[in-house]
Structure formats: structure tokens, C-alpha cells
Amino acid sequence: MGALVVAPQDPEQAAREIRRRGGHPGMVQVMMVSTRTRMGNRVYNPIYEAAQEMGLPVAWHPGGESAGINGPLTAVGVSSSFVEAHSSLPQVAQAQLISVICEGTLERFPELGFAIVEGGVAWLPHVIWRLDREWRSVRDDVPWLKRPPSEYIRDRVRVSTQPIEEPQDRGRLVDLINTIDGEDLLMYASDYPHWDFDNPDVVLRRFSKEARKKITLTNAVGFYPKLRLSAPAPEARG
Amino acid sequence: MAPHERHVVCTRAELEAEGRRIVRLGNREIGVISAGDRVFAVRNVCPHHLAPVCLGTVSGTTLPSDVGDFTYGREGLVLRCPWHGFEFDLETGESLAQPTRWRLGLFRAEFEGDDVVVYL
Numbered sequence: 001m002g003a004l005v006v007a008p009q010d011p012e013q014a015a016r017e018i019r020r021r022g023g024h025p026g027m028v029q030v031m032m033v034s035t036r037t038r039m040g041n042r043v044y045n046p047i048y049e050a051a052q053e054m055g056l057p058v059a060w061h062p063g064g065e066s067a068g069i070n071g072p073l074t075a076v077g078v079s080s081s082f083v084e085a086h087s088s089l090p091q092v093a094q095a096q097l098i099s100v101i102c103e104g105t106l107e108r109f110p111e112l113g114f115a116i117v118e119g120g121v122a123w124l125p126h127v128i129w130r131l132d133r134e135w136r137s138v139r140d141d142v143p144w145l146k147r148p149p150s151e152y153i154r155d156r157v158r159v160s161t162q163p164i165e166e167p168q169d170r171g172r173l174v175d176l177i178n179t180i181d182g183e184d185l186l187m188y189a190s191d192y193p194h195w196d197f198d199n200p201d202v203v204l205r206r207f208s209k210e211a212r213k214k215i216t217l218t219n220a221v222g223f224y225p226k227l228r229l230s231a232p233a234p235e236a237r238g
Numbered sequence: 239m240a241p242h243e244r245h246v247v248c249t250r251a252e253l254e255a256e257g258r259r260i261v262r263l264g265n266r267e268i269g270v271i272s273a274g275d276r277v278f279a280v281r282n283v284c285p286h287h288l289a290p291v292c293l294g295t296v297s298g299t300t301l302p303s304d305v306g307d308f309t310y311g312r313e314g315l316v317l318r319c320p321w322h323g324f325e326f327d328l329e330t331g332e333s334l335a336q337p338t339r340w341r342l343g344l345f346r347a348e349f350e351g352d353d354v355v356v357y358l
Contacts, residue, residue, distance in 0.1 A: 168339060195322060199287035 001227075003031035003059060009069065011043055015050035022054035028224045029057045029115065033064030036071040039096045040103030048109045055225040057113030057158075060096045062089050086163075086196075093119025094127050097157065101131060104144035106156045113223055114157050118191060122165040122173060125180045128153060153185070158223045160189035161215065162198045171206045183211035187220045242346070242357040253277065253354045260292055263358055270347060270354060271296060271328065273314040278328045279356040280317065281343030285333075289321035291342065299325055299334065317342070 004027045006014035018030055030051045037043060039060060051058045065073035065085075072078045073092065079085035093116045100106065100114050131149035135142070145152070165173055177183060188204065191197045204212050221227045245263050247270050253259060258271040260282055267282040269292020284291035298313035316334070317326045325334040326342050333340035346357040 197321070199289075199321075202287045 001028050002026050003029050003061075004056065005031045006047060008032045008035050008039075008044060008047065008064075011046040015046035018047065018050035018054055018056070022050070022056055025226070027056065028226045029059050031059045031061050031117070033061060034070060034092055034096065035064055036069070038099035038103075040099030040101070040105050042103070044105075045108070048105060048112055052109045052112045055111075057115055057224060059115035059117045060093065060119070061117045062092065062119070065089070065092060089118070090120045090123050094123055097127060097153075098131060101149045101152055101157075102135075102142055102145070104142065106152050107144050107146065112156070115187070115223070116157070116159045117189065118160065118162055120163055120165055121159050121161055121182070121186060122176055124159060124182055124185065125176060128180050150180075157185070158187050158219060159185055160187045161203070162189040162191040163196055164198050164203045166203070170203070174206045174211075183207065183214050184219060186215045187223065188216045245356045245358065247354045247356055249352050250349050250354055251352070258292065258296070260290075261356075263356065266358070268292075268345065268356060268358075270356060271317065272354075273328065275349075277347045277349055277354055279345040279347035280326075280328070280331070281345070283343070284319045284321065284324065285340045285342065286319065286324055287321055289319050291317065291319045291326070294318045294320040296328070 002024075004018060004022055004024075006017055008014060021027065022030070030047065032039065032044075032047070048058060064070040066078050073085055074088055079088060097114070097116055106112060106114065128150045131153075135145065135149050139145070167173055177186070188200055189198070190200065200216065204215060207215060243264075245261075247253070247261050248259055253270060253272045258269055260267060260269050262268075267290075269280045269282045271278045271280065271292065273296065280292055282290050282292040295318045296314060297316055297318070298310055299316045299318075301309045301311045303309045312327070315328050317328055318324070319326070324340060326332065326340075327334060328344075330337075331342035331344040332338075348355050348357075
């Protein structure tokens with residue numbers, strides 16, 4: 001199983017690539033990194049159109065920040081150490097998610113799924129609550145959003161777990177995720193072979209058995225259309 | 239309290255030639271690590287994500303310093319877990335980053351004559 005990584009700086013070329021290779025049975029999603037323009041911007045519509053056509057969700061993944069012709073890792077400046085950069089990455093994930101929601105990408109492309117990969121998860125309650133609060137007052141600015149932002153997230157967005165946050169009491173993270181019924185939104189990721197990977201036996205052990213099954217299996221199978229076609233139904237495995 | 243079990247792991251010459259040896263003693267996997275004229279015995283499980291910590295590098299590290307300065311020290315006394323890079327002090331077992339949260343299991347190890355001995 002793989003991701004079709006495209007160069008988002010040339011959306012038309014990326015769309016051609018998605019149509020050219022997106023039918024490969026091993027490709028389950030399109031993957032993009034950050035550039036200088038947030039992912040919800042209409043310049044990327046050719047990518048979303050092609051991805052939707054090929055049955056591939058689009059995922060954000062780190063890698064473009066502060067690189068080549070792309071923008072800095074955060075708008076307020078670059079980082080001087082790995083720990084600074086990596087600790088700031090979730091801000092980028094949040095910005096991209098907020099953009100995709102507010103620009104109406106998920107309305108324009110009603111079959112499209114959006115994934116955040118390698119952005120951590122503990123910020124999700126904040127973004128969900130913040131988006132809904134802000135939108136309620138200025139709904140008329142973004143009238144293409146017909147439902148609260150949180151509902152788009154629940155239906156169409158999934159967030160991979162790595163690098164999962166590690167409070168001293170790991171149960172606190174479970175409590176935090178439970179505040180938004182987040183066990184339905186998470187997909188376990190190891191980030192193997194990177195050194196900062198997550199051992200699933202350790203990082204998931206405080207989730208309930210039901211939650212672990214969702215996070216390690218059924219959420220992803222439900223989210224990726226091409227997994228659904230090839231995997232037996234989870235229940236059938238007994 | 240039961241008396242410690244005494245285990246002869248190998249000869250001093252063998253350990254000094256190899257640098258370290260991972261052995262199974264009872265139901266525990268132990269890394270026996272030589273550092274100059276000292277020897278350490280470490281449970282081969284990292285408290286963080288259960289990695290085989292004794293496969294990591296043994297070296298010194300940068301010590302707490304003034305802002306912008308790098309001062310190297312603790313040569314041969316820091317075991318770094320091969321998975322996430324956590325640094326552990328071989329003398330105390332404590333992680334350098336969070337000494338009270340992450341700590342290795344240490345056992346007494348000695349050179350006794352030509353033998354490398356671990357007490358469990």
C-alpha cells in the first residue's frame with residue numbers, strides 16, 4: 001500500500017500524474033507537502049478533482065516546510081533545531097486542516113477525504129472547538145459551509161496518530177481524545193522506519209479494546225476506498 | 239530478602255574485546271557493558287517503548303551548559319537507546335532528560351579476577 005506523492009507547486013502536472021498512476025492497486029491516497037499557499041486554496045483544485053475521480057483521499061504530510069521554494073515552517077519564522085521544528089509541525093497541520101475546511105474544499109469535492117499524516121493528534125479538540133466557535137459568528141463570510149466545521153471533520157477527515165503525544169499518565173491523552181469522540185477520527189501510524197516512530201503496544205494500550213480496533217483497523221478501512229475494495233470486512237475475520 | 243544470584247557471564251578479556259554482551263539470565267535479558275575499568279549490567283528493555291536498549295551506542299554527551307555552548311563529557315557513561323535516542327546514565331540508570339520518569343533497570347556487575355560477574 002502506498003501514497004502517490006505529488007509536487008503541489010504545479011497542480012495541473014500533479015493532476016496528470018494522479019490520473020496516470022492513481023489506478024495502481026497499491027496506491028490508496030494522494031500525498032502533498034506544504035508549499036507557500038495553504039492547501040484549501042483553489043489553485044489546488046485540479047489535484048482534488050483528479051484525486052476524487054480516482055477514489056483517492058488527499059493527505060498532508062510534513063516535508064515541504066522551509067525547503068526549496070516553499071515557505072518557512074511557520075509564517076513567523078524558521079526553526080534552529082530539530083526539536084523546535086518538529087514541535088512546531090502540528091501548527092502546520094492545523095493551518096492546512098483549517099484552510100481545507102474553510103475554503104470549502106470538502107464541499108466542492110463531495111467524495112473527497114482529507115487526512116493529516118504525521119501531525120500528532122492532541123491539538124484536535126482545540127481546532128474542532130475553535131473552528132465551530134469562530135464560524136458561528138461569521139457564517140456569512142463562508143456561506144459554502146452548510147454545516148458546522150466539526151461535522152465536515154467528523155465525516156471526511158482522519159488524523160494519523162504518529163508522533164502521538166505522551167503525557168506521563170498516558171490515560172490523559174485518551175481522556176483528551178474522548179472529549180471529541182476522537183477514537184473515530186484516528187488512524188494508527190508507526191512512521192516506520194523513522195526513529196521517532198510509535199510502538200503500538202505502548203502508545204495505544206490505554207485506549208479501550210473497541211477504540212484500539214477502530215484506530216488500528218476500521219477507521220482506515222472506512223476512510224480509504226481502495227482498502228475497502230481489497231480487505232475482507234473486519235467482522236468476517238471473527 | 240533472597241540472596242542475590244551470582245552469574246558468571248564471560249571472561250574480562252572477552253568483554254573488553256567485544257565491548258558488550260547481551261545474555262539471558264533466567265527470564266531476563268541483560269546487557270553487560272564494559273567501560274574502561276568498569277562494567278555495567280542493564281536490563282535490555284527501554285522504559286519508553288520497550289526497545290532493546292543495550293544495542294544502543296555508549297559514549298559521552300553534551301552536558302548542561304550555558305545558552306549556545308556545547309560541552310562534551312561523561313565519556314563512555316551514557317547509553318543511548320537505538321530507537322528514540324533517549325540517553326541514560328550508566329551509573330544511575332536515570333535518563334538524562336527526565337531522570338524521575340525514565341530509568342533503566344540496573345544490576346550489580348563486577349570484574350572478579352578474570353570473570354565478569356552479574357548479581358541478580
